[in-house]
Amino acid sequence: MGGFTGRDVLSIADFSRKDIEVVLKAAKKMVPIARGEKANRTLEGRILSTLFFEPSTRTRLSFESAMKRLGGDVVAFGPIEASSIVKGETLADTIRMVESYSDAIVLRHPQEGAARLAAEFTERPVINAGDGAGQHPTQTLLDLFTIWDQRGGIDGAKIALVGDLRYGRTVHSLTYALCSFDVELTFVAPAGLQMPKEVAEHVRAQGIPLAVTEDLPKVVPNLDVLYITRIQKERFPDPQEYAKVAGTYRIDAEVLRGAKKSLIVLHPLPRVDEIAPEVDATPHARYFEQAFNGVPVRMALLSLIFGGAP
Amino acid sequence: MRDLKVTPIKNGTVIDHIPTGMALKVLRVLGITGDVNSTVSVLMHVPSKQRGWKDIVKVEDRELNPKELSKIALIAPDATINIIRNYNVAEKHTVALPDRAVGILRCANPNCITNSREPVESVFLVRSKEPLRVRCQYCDRELEDVAGHIL
CATH class of the missing domain: 3.30.70.140 (Aspartate carbamoyltransferase regulatory subunit, N-terminal domain)
Structure with a gap:
């Protein structure tokens, strides 16, 4: 990706290891500002548009919070029903219109490739906040930041990705990004929800040690990072089958009994039954820090894009 | 003969x-x-x-x-x-296969933005020529049946 000023953030694949490290280091400096302990006005006078064509409260709020913590402002799309979209306006036209109201555009859209298309119709930087089942690069960056920050680095980590690895876009992007680092990966999923073949092939082609299993308790003692995602009920035609699988991939005190003291458990949230509430009080639980990290990471990106390195 | x-x-x-x-x-x-x-x-x-x-x-x-x-x-x-x-x-x-196939293939992903009413041509990146493997530049999906998706 190289220089950040004015650049689009469309896919984590556009980020080299060096780019990722620039963002992580910038995000670290943003933490006290994100917590409100330090004031910063470097983005004063800048306006960010948030275009959310489908609801995603926490992503939208963390972008708004990030922009405002740096002294910038946000204009948001009203409810879709009230806008031109229902009148049949194309995304291309919407983007051309929004371009004149703001300095950068954050887009969440239900269709894959929407962010790349948007970027072609505006000179303003476009940040992809999720396009259908496609990319969600800022989620990946905050996941990486959490691992990096909690462990003091990413290299050397033994990381398991657990849950719905087939349909979960966050685990695909995270896997691709982790391949830029010196890690060992384990994919833990029920048979029908294992990681797509091309993702596993990519990992192996990069020379990253990879294990694939259905057995969660067996791998836990060896891990530094356990990243678990939600298994969606809709994927199972039979509710009994869902209940069985969901029960197998549930993190509780029992599963964590043999874990390393330093193991961190992450989850992109919202969780349903994947992590028992009893885990919240253990030193392993880092998913609330992870959720908070969305703000400093997005602050870092906005700051870099607007040319104001922290 | x-x-x-x-x-x-x-x-x-x-x-x-x-x-x-x-x-x-x-x-x-x-x-x-x-x-x-x-x-x-x-x-x-x-x-x-x-x-x-x-x-x-x-x-x-x-x-x-x-x-x-x-x-x-x-x-x-x-x-x-x-x-x-x-x-x-x-x-x-x-004939020569270009590195980018522009406007000649339709993406097989029904949820790809290029299959909506947007003013863009499809773009496929040729990842390998033998065997032929192409990937949609917008949604990143690989197209399985290339011959069946020529516009």
């Missing part, structure tokens, strides 16, 4: 060295369905010095444009195209 099964054409295009079995797909790509005003000859499974067997398509009174050549390259990467004028080979082309 005469082994000439189809006579030379006066004006038009000869597409030679089509992989055997692909001639009908070449016709489809060229939009030749049955309602034609000039002669179209299709030779399937004829002996080839280079690869054992091949198909040939001869289209009279029509010269192919660069976009049509790109489409043929997707299904017949070794095809040669001879433009015939007054019984002579006036131009000889080999």
Whole structure:
């Protein structure tokens, strides 16, 4: 990706290891500002548009919070029903219109490739906040930041990705990004929800040690990072089958009994039954820090894009 | 013994060295369905010095444009195209697969933004030519059945 000023953030694949490290280091400096302990006005006078064509409260709020913590402002799309979209306006036209109201555009859209298309119709930087089942690069960056920050680095980590690895876009992007680092990966999923073949092939082609299993308790003692995602009920035609699988991939005190003291458990949230509430009080639980990290990471990106390195 | 099964054409295009079995797909790509005003000859499974067997398509009174050549390259990467004028080979082309296939393939992902009413052409990045592997630049999906998605 190289220089950040004015650049689009469309896919984590556009980020080299060096780019990722620039963002992580910038995000670290943003933490006290994100917590409100330090004031910063470097983005004063800048306006960010948030275009959310489908609801995603926490992503939208963390972008708004990030922009405002740096002294910038946000204009948001009203409810879709009230806008031109229902009148049949194309995304291309919407983007051309929004371009004149703001300095950068954050887009969440239900269709894959929407962010790349948007970027072609505006000179303003476009940040992809999720396009259908496609990319969600800022989620990946905050996941990486959490691992990096909690462990003091990413290299050397033994990381398991657990849950719905087939349909979960966050685990695909995270896997691709982790391949830029010196890690060992384990994919833990029920048979029908294992990681797509091309993702596993990519990992192996990069020379990253990879294990694939259905057995969660067996791998836990060896891990530094356990990243678990939600298994969606809709994927199972039979509710009994869902209940069985969901029960197998549930993190509780029992599963964590043999874990390393330093193991961190992450989850992109919202969780349903994947992590028992009893885990919240253990030193392993880092998913609330992870959720908070969305703000400093997005602050870092906005700051870099607007040319104001922290 | 005469082994000439189809006579030379006066004006038009000869597409030679089509992989055997692909001639009908070449016709489809060229939009030749049955309602034609000039002669179209299709030779399937004829002996080839280079690869054992091949198909040939001869289209009279029509010269192919660069976009049509790109489409043929997707299904017949070794095809040669001879433009015939007054019984002579006036131009000889080999088809070449570009690194980016623009506006000639439809993405198989129904949820890809290029399949909506947006003012863009599809763009596929050619990841490998042998075997042919292409990926949608917008949604990142690999297209499985390339021949079935030519526009």
